[in-house]
Amino acid sequence: MKKELLKKIIETKSKITVLADESTSVGHKSTLIVYLKASVDGEMEPIAFPLDLVELDSMSAAQIKEQIMGCLLKNGFTVELLREILIGFCSDGASVMLGVKSGVWKLLQDDFPGIILWHCLNHRLELAVDQALDVTGGTKDFQAFMGSLYSLYSQSPKNMQQLSECAHNLDIALRRIGKVFSVRWVASSWRAVCSLAVLSSLGTTFP
Template sequence: MEFGRPVGRDGKPNHFVTGSLGAQYASEIKPGQSEIEKGMIHLNERETAKLSKLFVTAFHLAQREMPFTEFVEFLRLQTVNFDVHLMKNHCSDKQARTFVKFIAQNITATIMNDVKGGCFTILCDGSTDSSVTEEEIIYVRYIEQVECKPVTKFLCVWGLEKADAAGIYEAIDKALTEIGDFPNWKEKVVSFTSDGAPVMMGRKGGVAAKLRNDVPHVIPIPCIAHRLELAMKNAGKDLSLLSSLDKLMEDVYKFYHYSPLNWTGLQETGEALSIKVVRPVNIYGTRWAGHRRRALMALNTDFIDIYTHCTQVSMTNRGDSGAKARHILDRLKLLEFVLFMHMMLFYFAACAMLSDVFQDNDTSIDLIPVRMHAACAKMTETDVDKMAVDFLNEEVVDGKYKTVQLEKKKRGCST
């Protein structure tokens, strides 16, 4: 085949034609119709499909909070099950981290595009990672443009050089400026929400005060669910039985959570008594009042089971477990303790429902006072004395609650 000739000596078209004849020949070939172009398009499509599968796999790991080292194993599994060849390039934990980084950047950019379109609220709280490094979790709340409804979105977790008001305020500013690419965010922010800690909501030196110094129109709004928890603690601070009840639920949780032997024994006791055992619940958690309610319900459901198992442990174990079991028994068999537990089931149920409303992202501002008035009415209008009498008449038979003989508190005895 010779250059400059439209047809080679072998009679086949010459694809290396130059000059005017080359231009004429090239004009007869439509874009995307040559074999080279078709091959490149097919190659790009295959590579794009492969990268798409890699991105989806990396996203699955991140969403399930799994280590990036599992990325290669997931790719091998897909290769075996679906006969897709993903093991040639980009198959390492470092590449998985890179994929997740780009996914996060894309999600953040989408969120910030909506945020920049109107006003927004900053929500943040402190956190500590596995390396005991102080960090700040930052969220933004804004009106979603398509459905025109308020949404709350996670923005980032930002490491703090110092966990004081100045350090947190600097972290918020850098997060919105650098990650959110929103240098003029102070012109659009309308409120700031966090817990009631002085470092966050302090009137003089808190983060809210520093933000108001720069943006006078910002409205600081303390977390209403956190305020409810503080109100509950303040209302019960003079009730010694309430602190004793919290201590009992905490002791029961630790007794079975940190000892597989005790938990297995509780399950075996439940099977012998034909009782479906509910795992004891930690009273401390993100749902505050909800955790206390669940812990109380679990303690009441497992009452006879826990009492029977602790009795067995106290008789057969003279060590630390036996001492803990005896301490739990001393409180479970007190009449006033059981009666108080029943009363708190009612009150914590009302508070937990209110707390859930406060923490629901779909709750509207007009719904909050309605639920608050309903919860307050339910608690104030209930005849507590009648509730106590009904419990003693219906649940306590011959001084026994669920076959457990109850005792009255002895003088000088502290729960």
């Protein structure tokens, strides 16, 4: 499917935007997730789809830029074609990615002067929510409380078994809430709070 999408994009010379984000694999290796956003036939609404997942030898802007270019070239694009169709670059707000002096965006802009920078909306939303929580009293304590509950039972099969036995003896429905991640994403906090709200309204016990 990816090959067909890329073939259409290259044939029609549709404008593309590169979306890139750093991550860490299970083996604790630095990786780069590369997405493309484009109108496949030049007429339909643009769609975003995963292009590749590449390992990074270092976290320098030059290495990341090299891996992004290598990923694009490996998937059928040429430098000449990219100068014609590459119009945007989107990532998080890390200085290594969006630094105006030596970030990945600046290095890409040197090769593609018309490229437009875009700070990922999801990352900006996460930063805005985090700043709002910092100035709102009690939210950090509430988050720490939920995190403690999660850790107490999710990391101990013995505690989980005892809780399940208590719930069974009391004929109480046992529900599980998710972990509130401190970095990503707002959705994880929203799901956990909603689960807690539902459980509290039902008077049920939860781990």
